[in-house]
Amino acid sequence: xxxxxxxxxxxxxxxxxxxxxxxxxxxxxxxxxxxxxxxxxxxxxxxxxxxxxxxxxxxxxxxxxxxxxxxxxxxxxxxxxxxxxxxxxxxxxxxxxxxxxxxxxxxxxxxxxxxxxxxxxxxxxxxxxxxxxxxxxxxxxxxxxxxxxxxxxxxxxxxxxxxxxxxxxxxxxxxxxxxxxxxxxxxxxxxxxxxxxxxxxxxxxxxxxxxxxxxxxxxxxxxxxxxxxxxxxxxxxxxxxxxxxxxxxxxxxxxxxxxxxxxxxxxxxxxxxxxxxxxxxxxxxxxxxxxxxxxxxxxxxxxxxxxxxxxxxxxxxxxxxxxxxxxxxxxxxx
Amino acid sequence: xxxxxxxxxxxxxxxxxxxxxxxxxxxxxxxxxxxxxxxxxxxxxxxxxxxxxxxxxxxxxxxxxxxxxxxxxxxxxxxxxxxxxxxxxxxxxxxxxxxxxxxxxxxxxxxxxxxxxxxxxxxxxxxxxxxxxxxxxxxxxxxxxxxxxxxxxxxxxxxxxxxxxxxxxxxxxxxxxxxxxxxxxxxxxxxxxxxxxxxxxxxxxxxxxxxxxxxxxxxxxxxxxxxxxxxxxxxxxxxxxxxxxxxxxxxxxxxxxxxxxxxxxxxxxxxxxxxxxxxxxxxxxxxxxxxxxxxxxxxxxxxxxxxxxxxxxxxxxxxxxxxxxxxxxxxxxx
Numbered sequence: 001x002x003x004x005x006x007x008x009x010x011x012x013x014x015x016x017x018x019x020x021x022x023x024x025x026x027x028x029x030x031x032x033x034x035x036x037x038x039x040x041x042x043x044x045x046x047x048x049x050x051x052x053x054x055x056x057x058x059x060x061x062x063x064x065x066x067x068x069x070x071x072x073x074x075x076x077x078x079x080x081x082x083x084x085x086x087x088x089x090x091x092x093x094x095x096x097x098x099x100x101x102x103x104x105x106x107x108x109x110x111x112x113x114x115x116x117x118x119x120x121x122x123x124x125x126x127x128x129x130x131x132x133x134x135x136x137x138x139x140x141x142x143x144x145x146x147x148x149x150x151x152x153x154x155x156x157x158x159x160x161x162x163x164x165x166x167x168x169x170x171x172x173x174x175x176x177x178x179x180x181x182x183x184x185x186x187x188x189x190x191x192x193x194x195x196x197x198x199x200x201x202x203x204x205x206x207x208x209x210x211x212x213x214x215x216x217x218x219x220x221x222x223x224x225x226x227x228x229x230x231x232x233x234x235x236x237x238x239x240x241x242x243x244x245x246x247x248x249x250x251x252x253x254x255x256x257x258x259x260x261x262x263x264x265x266x267x268x269x270x271x272x273x274x275x276x277x278x279x280x281x282x283x284x285x286x287x288x289x290x291x292x293x294x295x296x297x298x299x300x301x302x303x304x305x306x307x308x309x310x311x312x313x314x315x316x317x318x319x320x321x322x323x324x325x326x327x328x329x330x331x332x333x334x
Numbered sequence: 335x336x337x338x339x340x341x342x343x344x345x346x347x348x349x350x351x352x353x354x355x356x357x358x359x360x361x362x363x364x365x366x367x368x369x370x371x372x373x374x375x376x377x378x379x380x381x382x383x384x385x386x387x388x389x390x391x392x393x394x395x396x397x398x399x400x401x402x403x404x405x406x407x408x409x410x411x412x413x414x415x416x417x418x419x420x421x422x423x424x425x426x427x428x429x430x431x432x433x434x435x436x437x438x439x440x441x442x443x444x445x446x447x448x449x450x451x452x453x454x455x456x457x458x459x460x461x462x463x464x465x466x467x468x469x470x471x472x473x474x475x476x477x478x479x480x481x482x483x484x485x486x487x488x489x490x491x492x493x494x495x496x497x498x499x500x501x502x503x504x505x506x507x508x509x510x511x512x513x514x515x516x517x518x519x520x521x522x523x524x525x526x527x528x529x530x531x532x533x534x535x536x537x538x539x540x541x542x543x544x545x546x547x548x549x550x551x552x553x554x555x556x557x558x559x560x561x562x563x564x565x566x567x568x569x570x571x572x573x574x575x576x577x578x579x580x581x582x583x584x585x586x587x588x589x590x591x592x593x594x595x596x597x598x599x600x601x602x603x604x605x606x607x608x609x610x611x612x613x614x615x616x617x618x619x620x621x622x623x624x625x626x627x628x629x630x631x632x633x634x635x636x637x638x639x640x641x642x643x644x645x646x647x648x649x650x651x652x653x654x655x656x657x658x659x660x661x662x663x664x665x666x667x668x
Binding site: 221222223224225226227229230233252255256259260262263264266267269270271273275276277278279280281283284287 | 596600
């Protein structure tokens with residue numbers, strides 16, 4: 001099935017053609033998965049093999065402002081800099097907008113402001129596409145349900161499906177070939193004591209995109225066959241840990257899930273290894289600290305950087321251990 | 335089933351009591367697995383979940399000399415130094431000998447010479463137990479078939495089952511609960527151009543023994559469920575590669591198999607990570623060199639050190655890349 005068919009389905013064949021407001025605004029936070037999304041059952045629609053669960057970073061995200069452009073092409077401004085229309089970023093954005101205009105002749109001036117640390121592996125495309133969808137919803141007055149916005153954001157970037165909400169979000173894998181049951185769902189848990197700290201090991205570009213790494217894993221790693229069972233178990237443990245506020249259970253399961261994801265990559269061919277020597281050094285440091293009684297865990301996405309998980313009361317000890325850590329706010333109360 | 339029952343079975347209930355020779359001699363090489371042994375279906379008998387395949391290092395091994403002791407206890411001399419009888423090494427050796435003497439009153443002077451680099455992760459216990467079994471066979475004139483010697487060596491240390499032969503050896507997992515079908519088999523391939531180079535990253539003691547790491551993996555890693563299928567596939571590819579002398583296929587499969595083994599450990603809980611920062615740095619160096627066209631691969635056992643795999647013609651290039659590499663002879667012809 002094609003993305004355009006999904007869009008047509010959501011709009012019952014009638015995609016609004018006229019901007020209802022002068023400006024369309026959309027904000028979406030980025031998110032960190034505690035139970036990872038790794039591997040697609042449909043690469044066209046970004047449908048995952050498994051469900052996943054994330055926590056939003058409310059202060060780190062993308063603000064997108066849309067206005068109709070008077071030129072017959074897009075203008076894209078990212079953090080106050082105009083982006084070349086032949087860049088990968090612009091091409092992906094344009095291809096996404098094409099889904100909504102079919103043969104219509106409107107063009108947008110797209111102003112995106114992201115305050116996501118560059119190269120920290122904080123899924124800027126998730127927050128970017130989610131904010132773009134929200135801004136389109138505003139501009140054209142789509143009045144879509146958030147589930148549908150989540151589905152549309154997913155067509156841009158898989159994990160964008162989770163960036164429509166703050167707090168904890170579960171992205172249901174769904175089973176339908178058209179993916180109409182594959183969207184995010186906010187989970188009604190708050191945990192103001194929970195902290196995330198970013199350890200940036202490298203700002204170099206990734207040696208392999210997560211899109212490509214995922215596909216190589218699915219196609220070549222025999223251990224990936226056990227990944228769905230691992231996710232299903234971890235997801236249920238994490239939700240249970242959220243229910244009873246058991247930090248060690250939550251963070252330990254998140255760490256194990258991330259390591260298992262990297263394990264599926266290591267066992268791919270060619271091997272995919274996002275670990276840098278510094279990544280492994282930091283992991284050993286975390287494990288040593290844990291043996292000394294510190295409740296410190298980590299998660300790692302498709303990049304070399306670690307995201308530390310700890311409780312607010314341990315902030316000083318974590319900062320003493322990792323003076324370079326960037327601590328990220330998760331809940332308003334903190 | 336108990337080890338003593340297996341021994342009794344092999345000797346049809348009549349274990350020879352009398353030394354036939356004044357001295358018993360046994361030599362056994364150590365071995366490096368190209369398809370790994372990871373996980374036991376029976377921890378008492380060291381029966382593996384999967385078959386495995388190794389190459390012997392003919393010059394690196396253990397020479398064991400046995401004589402009857404005039405004291406009523408063992409004397410154990412390892413590399414010209416007497417070992418305390420309450421040490422782990424002596425206790426394991428003594429427990430092994432107990433299998434053969436039941437209530438008989440003989441004691442041995444055991445002289446073991448190993449020329450295996452310390453802490454390079456070269457499975458000294460494999461070669462040690464295999465040489466001890468050969469020396470017992472000589473001293474008591476057991477006249478056992480090598481399959482039976484392999485089974486007996488396995489009771490001491492799993493991978494010792496492969497150390498009874500030089501060259502390539504397959505250790506059949508077997509299916510019998512008594513393990514009488516779980517022994518090594520030499521494979522009639524020679525490959526004088528094949529080279530192994532040891533990269534020693536650390537001489538520190540392992541943070542966790544392979545025996546314990548294996549058990550934690552089997553008990554806690556969901557990805558381990560896919561390990562038997564991975565081994566079965568790799569084993570068949572490696573044998574095919576040996577048949578047609580396809581080095582890239584052989585070494586690539588060995589590398590993938592080793593990475594998958596470490597992947598099962600990473601996804602265990604608590605996580606098991608034998609990688610040091612230096613290990614990861616060396617891996618990236620190997621992968622980069624391969625992208626430059628060098629046919630260089632690695633395998634890694636339950637320790638931080640890498641064993642490089644390459645062809646003789648590339649020796650100079652490998653030494654230029656890794657000046658510290660220790661190159662190990664595999665075949666007499668080399």
